[in-house]
Amino acid sequence: MTTTSPDITGITRRKVQVQNNFERRAFLFMRVSGIALLFLAVGHMMIQHVLNSSTNLSIIFVAEQWNSWGWKVYDMLLLGFAYLHGMNGFRNVLEDYIHNRSAIKIINIFLAVFAVITIIWAGYAIAAFNPEAAIQAVGG
């Protein structure tokens, strides 16, 4: 299908064999996680910053929310999608400006390891969070 219009030279549709490599999967992940984050991240901002106010955020508030597995799963999904989406985006930005192949390889390994450690550390914290223990720890 071609479209002609005065301000563009016309669009030619071509069949391109797309390799199923890492870059393609990373691209698809950005799209899929982007759609998920449209609900998870924008929803998180609306719930925490508009419906609730961050001025009354405290360990008590966290203990109330993470008392249910529903919120725990929500936050774990948000964590995983958001952090990988952000880190892959960061990788794309860096690869636009750093052209030294061995340097970018080292940076990518560092970013990947850091992302995985972050997600495991925070994911474990969410899963293991115990409301009573946390409130007790702050003397509440």
Add this chain to the structure above:
Amino acid sequence: MSNLVLTIRESIRYRGRSGHWSWVAHRISGLAILLFLTIHVWDTANAHFAPNVYQWSVDVFKWPPVAIGEIPLMAAVLYHAFNGIRISILDYKPELWKHQKKSTQITWGLFLIIFVPIGIYMAYEMVHYWQELGDAWMKFPRLSDY
């Protein structure tokens, strides 16, 4: 370092018009969100690992110079989300490319319509909270107090 200066200078000088400014805004908002997200994720993990440190850092986030950043954060998330939808739709439907300029205008419009009232509301809530604190509103929380 000269590479960074070149990058920034050319990002401003490049005359790609509306689509170019969307690209710049998408990049900056994405990087800003990632920076906050990294701090936020490690900090929130403290709710489990060190609840008293978490209590302190929550109060650091409420300290006015830090708290004010919540508003541009909301702007960054909303713009990045809306512009992300725009990019996805245009990638999927090349026949819409002739509406590039219009698509960026719709994105900015939608962003402003949703962000401005929310931003005003957040600022209002924040000022109200500082008024309640009275003289202590600017006091920086000390970790040893928690």
